[in-house]
Amino acid sequence: MKTNTLPKSFVAALRRIPLFRSLLLASAFLAASAAHAFYDAFPAGYSYESGPAGTSYPWIGEDFEAYSNGFLIECSSNKARMSHLDVTSGCLYSKYAGTWRRGWTTTYNFRAVAIGWKNGKKIKWTDQVPQYRAYIDSWQAGATATSGLHIFGRYRTSDDLYVASVRRDGLATIKRKWNGVYTTLAQTSLPASLLDANGQLKTGVWITLRFSIIGNQLKFSVNGTQILSTTSGTFSWGTTGIRTDYVNAYLDDWKLVY
Secondary structure, eight states, X not given: OOOOOOOHHHHHHHHTSHHHHHHHHHHHHHXXXXXXXXXXXXXXXXXXXXXXXXXXXXXXXXXXXXXXTTXXXXXXXXXXXXXXXXXXXXXXXXXXXXXEEEEEEOOTEEEEEEOOEETTEEXXXXXXXXXXXXXXXXXXXXXXXXXXXXXXXXXXXXTEEEEEEEETTSXXXXXXXETTEEEEEEEEEOOGGGBOTTSSBOSSSXXXXXXXXXXXXXXXXXXXXXXXXXXOOSOSOBEEEXXXXXXXXXXXXXXXXX
C-alpha cells in the first residue's frame, strides 16, 4: 500500500522556517515532559487522614488475583481506573505465569504509588513498611548501571521521597529525593546470590524488597535479610510505591506490612 508522505526536500525547507522549527522544539519538549510528568500524591486544598500504616490506617494492597490474563489494570494516561493505586508512568497489566497471577510491566520507566482511604480521605502514612516481590524477566535496551527495582517510602511528590533500590551494577542504595535532587544516604553491595557471572543483578529470580521507615529509622531488606540502614528526618509522612527501570518484570504481593 502506498502512503502519502512529504518530499524530504520540502520538509527540509520547512525546517528552515523559524516558526516551524519552534513548533518542532515545543513538540519535542512536551513529549519529553509527558514521559517524566510531575506527580503530587497529596495536592494542596484537600483534607487528609494521617497515621501509621496499620488496621486504623490500612491499605488493601495488590496481589493481582482479581484480574483476567492480559487485563489492563491502569496506565498513567487514565489514573481513574483504580482507586487503590495510581500508575504515574507507563502501564500495569495482569499476566499469568502458569496458574500464578502476576502484575506485568514493560514500561522502561514504570512508576506506581499506593492510595489508602479512611473516612473518604486519602491517607498520609507516617510509619510504614512497604514490600513487594519482582521477577526481572529481561533487561531492556538502554539499561544503565542504576537501572533495576526500586521501592518508594514516604512519597509526597515525584520530587520528594525516599527510595530503596537494587541495581543492575550490583549495588543496593537508600536515597532521598528532595526538591528533585537525589542524595545517597546508604549504599552496599548486593549478596552474591543475586548477581550473575558479570556481577550484575540477576534476571530470572524472584526478589522481595522491604523498606521499613519507622520514625527517622530507614531499613532496607532484600529477600528477608536487612542489608542497609540509615537515619533521616526530612519526610515524616507520605505514601509508598514501585519503580522499575529498563526491565520487563513480573510484580506480586505489593503491600504494607503490619
